[in-house]
Amino acid sequence: MKQLSKAILKIFGWELKGEFPDIKKSVVIMAPHTSNWDFVIGKLYLSAMGISNNTLMKKEMFVFPLNLLMSSLGAIPVDRTNKKNNMVQQVASIIEKRDKCNIFIAAEGTRKRNPNWKKGFYHIAKKAEVPIVTSFIDYKKKEVGIIGVLSDTSTIESTMMELNSIYKDIQAKFPDSFTVERA
Template structure:
């Protein structure tokens, strides 16, 4: 599957991969931005498969109904109920703590729409599970998947977020006006 994914992503679609997901670290949070189109998901899945590293994801319950539900679960997805005020951060920290190997991909924007501020759940998940954050982006302008080195959070949230924002500074999503 890795070779097939690489063929589609690199040869057919013309994307390039800058860096790769860490293979020697068994647990981390991947934040992917900008998330401005439904196209981000298949490109991200192809990138993950081309790298050979399993990265799980969460999605709204509605995506996991019927045949699509089976498909998304096979791809590594887990449904979440966003209508209830459950403590999702603690639940995901528990998942990290219960597994030998777990990598979770999230969009810090939480939606494909333009947002004024990122959600902070990914940050508190990484801190609570004591795992690094790996930043990933799909730069549609240059058709490049960029992946950062692992970043361990500090006790200075503002400094950490400035570091994250700097990574995404000159990146163009599929719909640039939404980022």
């Protein structure tokens, strides 16, 4: 599957960038996220690089027969409407129970323009005591890959400042639908 994924990405002109850090558990930010194609390209990259992963996805995607495909691809359904349902604790528990678990999250929380990124990724990483890794898809350069582990996650503010710096020049599929968090 690894070679097939590499071949598909190469045929469509995508260049693979970066190496996944040598860690067993993490929360991985995938940005920008403006198209369903981001999931396809991202999954091909992960397969091509042999990166074990899971992706949080809105529960509405888990209807038959799509739920069978999503589950087989490592997607985890998330109920974004039920605030009583502590998603941070649920996802942190999933990470804690597994020997190896890299959860990919679209920090914007939507494919629409959102200058106020969701902060669940930060709280999940803190609760599970795992690092935050950054990944990207740049449609202008046709590059997809891993950037690395965030260096300062001591506060949400320092984390968001670093993310702003990382993602400010990366081109989304639909550029008008992507913005970095306003500090």
